[in-house]
Amino acid sequence: MVQKNGRLLILFFFISFSTWGQSYDVKCKNMPLNELLVELRGRYDLQFSYDDRLLSNYRVTLRQTYSSAAALLDDVISGLPLGWEKMGDVFVIFPVENPSLPTQYLIRGQILEKGSGEPLPFSHVVIDGHPLVTDLKGAFSYSARDDSLFDVKASHLGCYVLDTFLIAGSFHKLFLTPSVYSLPEIVVKDNLIERSVQIGQTSGLINLNSYIAGYLPGNGDNSVFNLLRLQPGITAAGEQPNDLIMWGSYEGTSRVTLDGITIWGLKNFNDNISAVNPFMVKSIDLFKGGYDATKEDLVGGIVRITGNTGNRSHTKLNFFANNQLVNGKVEIPISSKSSLIVASRRTFKNPFDADDIAINNLNSAENLKYRIDVVPDYWFGDFNIKYSLHGDNGNLFYISAMGASDNFKYNAYQERPRFIIHQEKYDKNKQGGASLYWSMNNGSGGRSHIKATWSELHSDYGIDRSIESIRFNILANRVDVKSQTMVREISLDYQYELAGNQLHQPAIGVEFFRNELNLTEDSSEVEYFSLSDAGNRIACFVQDEIFFAPRLTLKPGLRVNHSFFTGTTHIDPRFGVEWKPWSALKINMAWGSYHQFLIKSSLYDESGSFRYSWTLADEENVPVLRSQHFVAGAFWNQNNLSVSIEGYYKTVDGYTRFVRLRRINENVYDGEGRSYGVDVFVKKDLEDYNFWVSYTLGRSEELFPYFPEQDYRRAPHDQRHELKVAALARFLQKFHFSATYIYGSGFPLYSNYLSTNYIEPDYSRLDLALVYQFNFNKVKGEAGVSLLNALDHHNIKYSSFERIPLDQLNSIYVDAESVEFTPLVFVKVKF
Known part of the structure; x- marks a missing residue:
């Protein structure tokens, strides 16, 4: 009985040593992933479960030797929207959805003077509480996440302040009315006016x-x-x-x-x-x-x-x-x-x-x-x-x-x-x-x-x-x-x-x-x-x-x-x-x-x-x-x-x-x-x-x-x-x-x-x-x-x-x- 148990123990260590010492040599260039897995299954007696049509869309180039099947699979699917999990002796490969990144919404526009169409350089624009200053041609741009509707306030010295909402995606032209502009039919009341001097926005300006x-x-x-x-x-x-x-x-x-x-x-x-x-x-x-x-x-x-x-x-x-x-x-x-x-x-x-x-x-x-x-x-x-x-x-x-x-x-x-x-x-x-x-x-x-x-x-x-x-x-x-x-x-x-x-x-x-x-x-x-x-x-x-x-x-x-x-x-x-x-x-x-x-x-x-x-x-x-x-x-x-x-x-x-x-x-x-x-x-x-x-x-x-x-x-x-x-x-x-x-x-x-x-x-x-x-x-x-x-x-x-x-x-x-x-x-x- 002792002799029989000794033989089984020797066989177990031999099998364990053989499995621990197994190496996986992979050489492929621009090969569809499903074909590579078929080749690995035949060469190393590995078992895989996957969507053949899905994996055929991905191509792999490798020239590497791996000490384990797990290391091999990690490298094969690296950078791909895929994951794997071992269930018994079978390696199951499945798709993984990447978390969606927040959408960036861009708003662009220009501040102009009503009547003349003159650009109003270095005007002040506040977008969703965020202050900006336009450039010499009155242009501004701003990007934000998750919301395509922007609350915009535009002002220029000597003009009425404009408060409006704008939607991202198009170039907006905002016209400000000068306080000295003649309005034959419309009288502007109860609107703020940016007056003659603006000081304190920036040091020394x-x-x-x-x-x-x-x-x-x-x-x-x-x-x-x-x-x-x-x-x-x-x-x-x-x-x-x-x-x-x-x-x-x-x-x-x-x-x-x-x-x-x-x-x-x-x-x-x-x-x-x-x-x-x-x-x-x-x-x-x-x-x-x-x-x-x-x-x-x-x-x-x-x-x-x-x-x-x-x-x-x-x-x-x-x-x-x-x-x-x-x-x-x-x-x-x-x-x-x-x-x-x-x-x-x-x-x-x-x-x-x-x-x-x-x-x-x-x-x-x-x-x-x-x-x-x-x-x-x-x-x-x-x-x-x-x-x-x-x-x-x-x-x-x-x-x-x-x-x-x-x-x-x-x-x-x-x-x-x-x-x-x-x-x-x-x-x-x-x-x-x-x-x-x-x-x-x-x-x-x-x-x-x-x-x-x-x-x-x-x-x-x-x-x-x-x-x-x-x-x-x-x-x-x-x-x-x-x-x-x-x-x-x-x-x-x-x-x-x-x-x-x-x-x-x-x-x-x-x-x-x-x-x-x-x-x-x-x-x-x-x-x-x-x-x-x-x-x-x-x-x-x-x-x-x-x-x-x-x-x-x-x-x-x-x-x-x-x-x-x-x-x-x-x-x-x-x-x-x-x-x-x-x-x-x-x-x-x-x-x-x-x-x-x-x-x-x-x-x-x-x-x-x-x-x-x-x-x-x-x-x-x-x-x-x-x-x-x-x-x-x-x-x-x-x-x-x-x-x-x-x-x-x-x-x-x-x-x-x-x-x-x-x-x-x-x-x-x-x-x-x-x-x-x-x-x-x-x-x-x-x-x-x-x-x-x-x-x-x-x-x-x-x-x-x-x-x-x-x-x-x-x-x-x-x-x-x-x-x-x-x-x-x-x-x-x-x-x-x-x-x-x-x-x-x-x-x-x-x-x-x-x-x-x-x-x-x-x-x-x-x-x-x-x-x-x-x-x-x-x-x-x-x-x-x-x-x-x-x-x-x-x-x-x-x-x-x-x-x-x-x-x-x-x-x-x-x-x-x-x-x-x-x-x-x-x-x-x-x-």
């Missing part, structure tokens, strides 16, 4: 309404800059004619663009003639600082003006005239999808009066008490043309071009007890530019654009100054300087933005820049200085908007620049946070690193006057500007009352200043600056009234090696306080009254480049306007009057103040651009 600008004082030709100067953080005191001072930025560190064309800055006067034709303006976006990686390379601020695209249904004519210039625009439909705009302005008289001549005491200080007001001779003209083509699915193509020129000059002459002062000065500027833009929406919700721009400035400057001694009958301290400047920029930009969803909104882009610069300067008809440079640069960025929580948004971005001119690469990380703890309150924070390659260097001459000239950073004589921005603010909006408070801190390294004490003594210094402060903005909107108050408390400081005390001192554009008040009212349906008041505590006027002593005249200006709207058949128009500086307060302009040194103690101050009380009467018609 202000959106401005071009509709309301036409009713401000000075509206005739300068609606853009008159509206800009009333915003917090934009310096209005000093009436800077060539540039905008934003959060303590130096001249040349901020940029104004129209359809992407750089407005280099003519010798225009912001209280009279704008550098941008208001007939061409659709929307204005102001970035004071802390902007994201998609924006260009500057250490100051950005004003982005988007132009009209023209009427595509019928020809429209617009005409404007005041007592200084005329302006005309025609919009011609080329087809149902395209249009052409042509606009031009010309001065027909010198905007300055002989009555402006006066001799006033500037200050009781002995070395600063004399001042000469002179009458400049001034001429200005510009021309704009733009062709636009609209696609069926919201695509947009346009070509925009502009040219402008002005000629500013004056002769100053004054007899003093011992001297006769002679000074002649001229400043001629010509600028031109063009842009090509092509923006596309694809079927997946992505949006891309290609933009090419060219802009160029030619400037001629000359000054001839002498002081004649009456006693000795000789000329002394002669200055004879002539300079020519040409600056040019060519750029090519490609950006792609993916469809937004509940998680994020990514975007990428690459840009190419070429800058060219020619500078020459003659002193007493001898070439003193000559420079010709050209440099190429490439930049790329990646940006994302991450919706971290329902009320928390993170905006990380990275911008990388490589300058072929300097051979250096600069990396600029930028980061923003937007938090909305509840519906009425929003908190924003931003930090960013910024570089600037085309800059303005300052020249401080022997008379104590500042001049600025474009230069191209080469990292040898002129360093690349480097800056960091820190911005934080809170915005509260409820019951048509808006309150915003925003603080900033900015540092800049690499300022270049030429200090010329005498013709043979000139040194170049690299300096640094910092600015910090807080903006407060309060706005109340009623049905026929708009009020707002903005206040800026700020400080701008600089440090250069030539300062005797080697400590930060007030920068030339530093101003501690600035208060601005604006009120607009409509009465009797057709009358619009507006008033603006600006107070500034003043800039420091140093007696000389070594002294720390200065005076600080304040700035005060009240402007008033009354506008009447009229309709005669098909002709619509406005007529009105503006009173600039209605109280005739004597103000000093920041960049025009020049010194003529008489001797070691006395200087004459020439305020060549000073305009006192100025009435402007205008008429504007369109048909």
Whole structure:
């Protein structure tokens, strides 16, 4: 019995060992799965159960050896909607249904202006509670799961808010009604209106309404800059004619663009003639600082003006005239999808009066008490043309071009007890530019654009100054300087933005820049200085908007620049946070690193006057500007009352200043600056009234090696306080009254480049306007009057103040651009 049991045990171990050691060798190529199982069944005596027709649809390629049948089957059905289970000795193969993925529903659309069909760029869209901003052509896209019906709210400054439901799958065109749009039969009531100013959406950003600008004082030709100067953080005191001072930025560190064309800055006067034709303006976006990686390379601020695209249904004519210039625009439909705009302005008289001549005491200080007001001779003209083509699915193509020129000059002459002062000065500027833009929406919700721009400035400057001694009958301290400047920029930009969803909104882009610069300067008809440079640069960025929580948004971005001119690469990380703890309150924070390659260097001459000239950073004589921005603010909006408070801190390294004490003594210094402060903005909107108050408390400081005390001192554009008040009212349906008041505590006027002593005249200006709207058949128009500086307060302009040194103690101050009380009467018609 024992012997028999031993034999059975040996047989059991032998069978077990044989089964454990079984291997399965499979070699097949593109074989139907049912045929492979038949082959395996015959070769290895395996038993299978399956649907022969189902498995014949799957083909398998294998070349492998397996240690078990289970491992073999796992590999055979890998990636197929099949499963297996062993029941006794039979391997049962059955179909497996994959869990269905949630359906993605895509909504795409475009925001347009009712009546004109103009795209409304950078409008705000809220889809199912999720906020979005449209692109330049007013397009948006958004994808979500499970629900094909979207709750959409669309708004644009100056338009009624649209609240509707949209179904996914088609391209939607949403038309917003402007608050100033004439409705002959329908009266819109109890609808919210996005008013004149939108602030607090993103750090440092202000959106401005071009509709309301036409009713401000000075509206005739300068609606853009008159509206800009009333915003917090934009310096209005000093009436800077060539540039905008934003959060303590130096001249040349901020940029104004129209359809992407750089407005280099003519010798225009912001209280009279704008550098941008208001007939061409659709929307204005102001970035004071802390902007994201998609924006260009500057250490100051950005004003982005988007132009009209023209009427595509019928020809429209617009005409404007005041007592200084005329302006005309025609919009011609080329087809149902395209249009052409042509606009031009010309001065027909010198905007300055002989009555402006006066001799006033500037200050009781002995070395600063004399001042000469002179009458400049001034001429200005510009021309704009733009062709636009609209696609069926919201695509947009346009070509925009502009040219402008002005000629500013004056002769100053004054007899003093011992001297006769002679000074002649001229400043001629010509600028031109063009842009090509092509923006596309694809079927997946992505949006891309290609933009090419060219802009160029030619400037001629000359000054001839002498002081004649009456006693000795000789000329002394002669200055004879002539300079020519040409600056040019060519750029090519490609950006792609993916469809937004509940998680994020990514975007990428690459840009190419070429800058060219020619500078020459003659002193007493001898070439003193000559420079010709050209440099190429490439930049790329990646940006994302991450919706971290329902009320928390993170905006990380990275911008990388490589300058072929300097051979250096600069990396600029930028980061923003937007938090909305509840519906009425929003908190924003931003930090960013910024570089600037085309800059303005300052020249401080022997008379104590500042001049600025474009230069191209080469990292040898002129360093690349480097800056960091820190911005934080809170915005509260409820019951048509808006309150915003925003603080900033900015540092800049690499300022270049030429200090010329005498013709043979000139040194170049690299300096640094910092600015910090807080903006407060309060706005109340009623049905026929708009009020707002903005206040800026700020400080701008600089440090250069030539300062005797080697400590930060007030920068030339530093101003501690600035208060601005604006009120607009409509009465009797057709009358619009507006008033603006600006107070500034003043800039420091140093007696000389070594002294720390200065005076600080304040700035005060009240402007008033009354506008009447009229309709005669098909002709619509406005007529009105503006009173600039209605109280005739004597103000000093920041960049025009020049010194003529008489001797070691006395200087004459020439305020060549000073305009006192100025009435402007205008008429504007369109048909």
